[in-house]
Amino acid sequence: MIVITIDQRRSRSGPDKVEALLHRLANDYEAVRGFERTAGDEIQGVLRDGAAAVDLALEVARTGEWSVGIGVGAVETPMPEQTRAGRGPAFEHARDAVERAKGSSGSLALSGPGDGAERLEAELQLVAMVNARRTESSAEAGILVSRGLTQQQVAAKLGISQQAVSARLASGLWYEATRLAAAAGLALHEYALITEGSRRT
Template identity: 40%
Template sequence: MFVITADQIGSRTDRDRAGEMIAALDAEFSPAFILPPDQTAGDEIQLLLRDAATTLAVLLALHRDSHWSIGIGIGEVRTPLPASTRQASGGAFVAARAGVTRAKKAEARFALAVDLAPGAGSRGGAGVGESGGGSALNAEEVEALITTLLLLRQRRTKEGWAAVDLLQGGLSQVEIAALLGISTAAVSQRIHSALWRVDQSAQPALVRLLENLEHATTETDPAT
């Protein structure tokens, strides 16, 4: 499973943003949450998800908001599940805690950690603090690729985001140009400068890599 722990940046000098962030995420991704999103240690939020695609989408939403250090933890979660996310426990939660701690000093304010189950093979991932092995990418390598995407998106201008959001909303470039009061050539340039196609091409590959890491947390090594 996937756990996201996000800690508000500069919370001592800013208002509490946890409640509104939880509401926004719940409105967009509610069916994907295994348990309702929770506010834990004051300005911190915690999310429990089952699928990699939504995990990446939530990460991108949190990062775009720009007020969060974000850790993703991948691993087992103890069952039966409690009534709330804050009461849940397991390796995925330990990994997410390690991730968010490192994220506070990371350039993109993001870190990824995987907690391998006892006897799990090393293919596809690494345990907390380990580098892993095998031919598949480990957690550190997947973290680096996701960080690259986050930094790419971080450089996108407000004008670039406006064009990309409308494009993702189903509008054509002609319609976007009319709505924004600019030429279609200007719309095309904004989308190009925003590296939208690179962004869209990278996301499915990153989802597969996250799925591989999650699979590695439950895959038992045949030699054990």
């Protein structure tokens, strides 16, 4: 199972943004146990799909407003209805990950058993750093492409040439980062299944 813990950065010097994030995550992502506030400015949810977990973690980390910890492993069953009442290694790994994320590259970290966690964390941190360093114009073009628009359609929408769109995507390493994120999502899904299976045997 995959547990994601998200903590608001610099919450003492700014407004509480938890409720807005909870609303967005509830609308955009399917969870085994939905995200809810666990303590103060921290929220937590449980997912089964690795690709969705990667998309969610990178989307939230990209804002620069949150530290994101991904914990992988078994959970105690039957799971309680409330996420905050969940227990098991995945929850413990998520706690470790979110604490490390506060000082980690891209404000994102991943923890889990065995050798799989370190490589996955490095891949996700790399993508998170690329996302964080994109210019606003590069990110805008990439988001439109991710929604299914062709470069020609993006160019028409932004009022620029197709060559300019291509340059923005290239400078932001959009396609490379997208491919790495997709591969990491598949790897995370397999890793979560393996760690759950090894716990049962």
